[in-house]
Amino acid sequence: xxxxxxxxxxxxxxxxxxxxxxxxxxxxxxxxxxxxxxxxxxxxxxxxxxxxxxxxxxxxxxxxxxxxxxxxxxxxxxxxxxxxxxxxxxxxxxxxxxxxxxxxxxxxxxxxxxxxxxxxxxxxxxxxxxxxxxxxxxxxxxxxxxxxxxxxxxxxxxxxxxxxxxxxxxxxxxxxxxxxxxxxxxxxxxxxxxxxxxxxxxxxxxxxxxxxxxxxxxxxxxxxxxxxxxxxxxxxxxxxxxxxxxxxxxxxxxxxxxxxxxxxxxxxxxxxxxxxxxxxxxxxxxxxxxxxxxxxxxxxxxxxxxxxxxxxxxxxxxxxxxxxxxxxxxxxxxxxxxxxxxxxxxxxxxxxxxxxxxxxxxxxxxxxxxxxxxxxxxxxxxxxxxxxxxxxxxxxxxxxxxxxxxxxxxxxxxxxxxxxxxxxxxxxxxxxxxxxxxxxxxxxxxxxxxxxxxxxxxxxx
Numbered sequence: 278x279x280x281x282x283x284x285x286x287x288x289x290x291x292x293x294x295x296x297x298x299x300x301x302x303x304x305x306x307x308x309x310x311x312x313x314x315x316x317x318x319x320x321x322x323x324x325x326x327x328x329x330x331x332x333x334x335x336x337x338x339x340x341x342x343x344x345x346x347x348x349x350x351x352x353x354x355x356x357x358x359x360x361x362x363x364x365x366x367x368x369x370x371x372x373x374x375x376x377x378x379x380x381x382x383x384x385x386x387x388x389x390x391x392x393x394x395x396x397x398x399x400x401x402x403x404x405x406x407x408x409x410x411x412x413x414x415x416x417x418x419x420x421x422x423x424x425x426x427x428x429x430x431x432x433x434x435x436x437x438x439x440x441x442x443x444x445x446x447x448x449x450x451x452x453x454x455x456x457x458x459x460x461x462x463x464x465x466x467x468x469x470x471x472x473x474x475x476x477x478x479x480x481x482x483x484x485x486x487x488x489x490x491x492x493x494x495x496x497x498x499x500x501x502x503x504x505x506x507x508x509x510x511x512x513x514x515x516x517x518x519x520x521x522x523x524x525x526x527x528x529x530x531x532x533x534x535x536x537x538x539x540x541x542x543x544x545x546x547x548x549x550x551x552x553x554x555x556x557x558x559x560x561x562x563x564x565x566x567x568x569x570x571x572x573x574x575x576x577x578x579x580x581x582x583x584x585x586x587x588x589x590x591x592x593x594x595x596x597x598x599x600x601x602x603x604x605x606x607x608x609x610x611x612x613x614x615x616x617x618x619x620x621x622x623x624x625x626x627x628x629x630x631x632x633x634x635x636x637x638x639x640x641x642x643x644x645x646x647x648x649x650x651x652x653x654x655x656x657x658x659x660x661x662x663x664x665x666x667x668x669x670x671x672x673x674x675x676x677x678x679x680x681x682x683x684x685x686x687x688x689x690x691x692x693x694x695x696x697x698x699x700x701x702x703x704x705x706x707x708x709x710x711x712x713x714x715x716x717x718x719x720x721x722x723x724x725x726x727x728x729x730x731x732x733x734x735x736x737x738x
Contacts, residue, residue, distance in 0.1 A: 302445070302448040302449055302452050303452060305348075305349060305350075309348045309349055310345070313341045313342075313344065316336060316341065317336060320336045337374075338370075339371045339373075339375070340374055342374075343357060343374045343375055343377060343378065346375075346378070347378065350445060351418040351419060351439060351442050351445065351446065352418075352445065352446045352450070352483070353449065354378050354382060354418040355483065356453075356479065357375040358378055358418060359479075360372060360375040361375035361376040361377075361378065378418075382416045382417055382418055384413050384416040385416075385421060387423075390423060390435075391403075391409075393437050393438065393440065394406065394435070394437065394525060397524050397525045398520060398525060402519070405427060405428050405520070406425050406426075406435060406520065406527065407425065407426050407427070408424075408425055408426045409424070409425040409435065410423050410424040410425065411423075418439075419439060419442060419486055419487065419593070420437055420438050420489075421436075421437050422434050422435065424530065425527075427517075431529075432530045433517065433527050433528060433529060433530055434527075434529075434530050435526070435527050436526040436528070438487070438489065438523075438525070442487070443487055446483060446487060450476070453479070454473060454477070457472035457473045457475065458473055461473055482572075485594075486593035487523075488523050489521060489522065489523060489524065489525060489526035490522065490523055492526055492591075492592050493518060493521045493528075495592035495593075495595050496515070496592050497516065499563070499569075499589065499592060500512055502562075502563055502566075502567055502569065503559065506559070506562055506566070508555075508559050509586075510555070510586040510587060511555065511559045511586065511587045511589070512586065512589075513588065513590070513592060514528035515529045516528045531580055531588045531590065532583050533580045533588065534547075534580060534581050535580055536553075536556075536580065536700070537577075539700065542700070547581055549581075550700055552581055552587055552700075553700050554711050554712060555587060556587050556589075557712060558711070558712060559587075560574065561610075561712070561719065564598070564603070564606060564607075564686070565607055565610075565719045565720055566719065566722075566723050568597055568599065568600070568602070568603040569595060569597055569598075570595065570689075571592060571594075571595060571689075572594040572596040572689070573591060573593070573594040574589075574689050578591045596689075602628070604724075605628055606686065607720045609624050609686075611717070611720060612624060613648065613651075614716070618641050618642075618644045618645040621641075621648070622640050622641045622644055625677065630678075631677060632676045632677070635676075635677070636675065639675065640671075640677070643674065643675070644671060646671075647668055647670075
């Protein structure tokens with residue numbers, strides 16, 4: 278009787294662990310981890326080659342981790358996509374391997390799309406969306422996009438969230454944070470890389486991405502900024518708020534070319550360099566004047582549209598700076614563009630703090646060695662694969678933690694780099710007069726506006 282009771286309790290605990298989100302994800306973590314450990318062992322012992330024969334391909338560590346992330350699902354695929362889009366921040370073999378998850382995310386069934394639309398919008402309002410294409414236009418880790426029309430014939434795209442993704446992602450974030458805490462305790466100098474902070478930032482970003490109402494607000498905000506700045510030729514899709522919920526986003530359709538379709542751009546005779554300079558200028562102005570900017574400007578999120586305008590897509594991730602940080606970031610840009618590495622070091626210390634033992638002269642010299650290629654070389658000549666690791670090495674050497682704001686800004690430049698090499702190989706964002714002079718004017722104007730605002734606030738009413 279005793280053993281029956283023990284088995285009953287164990288069975289109940291097992292069922293409970295499978296039913297609850299976090300324990301269930303822990304089970305998945307260990308099951309998939311051991312799956313790929315055994316695959317690796319079988320590969321080392323050549324057992325897989327014996328079984329597969331001519332079809333055998335050696336499983337590298339990046340391949341095993343990429344397949345593990347695919348099995349673990351959307352949250353880990355999303356993290357893998359960050360790796361794939363961050364050349365220089367991660368080892369090159371991992372960046373190349375994880376590029377396979379950028380456009381190979383398994384789609385979910387069209388029946389789930391229809392069910393989500395009816396649950397979120399209601400049957401009557403969902404019926405306003407007609408001619409929905411059953412085959413997805415794109416399938417990503419968080420959502421799927423389908424072409425459709427409104428009843429009046431307006432062409433739109435519908436972004437629909439993956440079923441059940443919210444509780445799974447929240448459970449995965451708790452698991453990731455637990456693992457990050459272990460890494461922070463076990464790995465030497467890990468506190469400088471701040472793995473827990475990285476996961477916390479990822480969690481905050483992902484939480485915002487999972488609410489499409491926030492993305493709709495970001496689209497409106499960007500379009501408002503472009504109108505205020507007079508950029509009639511740069512815009513984001515217009516959201517249809519009456520059909521937008523936490524899990525559904527309906528917006529105008531963009532028709533054109535992704536900015537990395539280099540051959541087609543050249544074949545159409547489009548001046549890719551001018552378009553790129555215009556896009557970069559608008560992006561910088563968002564930072565300087567508003568402290569709000571697109572935080573995921575990889576090539577898939579920037580389009581050259583058929584009406585000769587520029588389209589920014591996917592505003593699930595945006596960067597935001599308060600006024601103090603915005604001013605420091607503009608100081609950073611000025612110090613960077615002018616090669617004033619002493620001032621650059623002072624700004625970094627002001628934002629991130631510094632250890633008592635900091636060798637300021639040595640820090641300035643190492644910053645110059647790391648950053649100077651961006652001033653002396655064109656985009657096409659810079660070795661970005663070593664740039665961000667060089668920043669991290671400099672930070673670790675001086676026991677500094679580089680401000681997340683600088684990393685975010687630099688990361689967007691890495692995104693621009695991929696297509697700048699093809700569209701404008703001679704362009705240097707920090708020396709091109711169209712950008713540098715404009716940036717200086719924008720910064721001066723922003724400072725004057727800020728001073729006028731402070732003076733107005735200080736005057737007695």
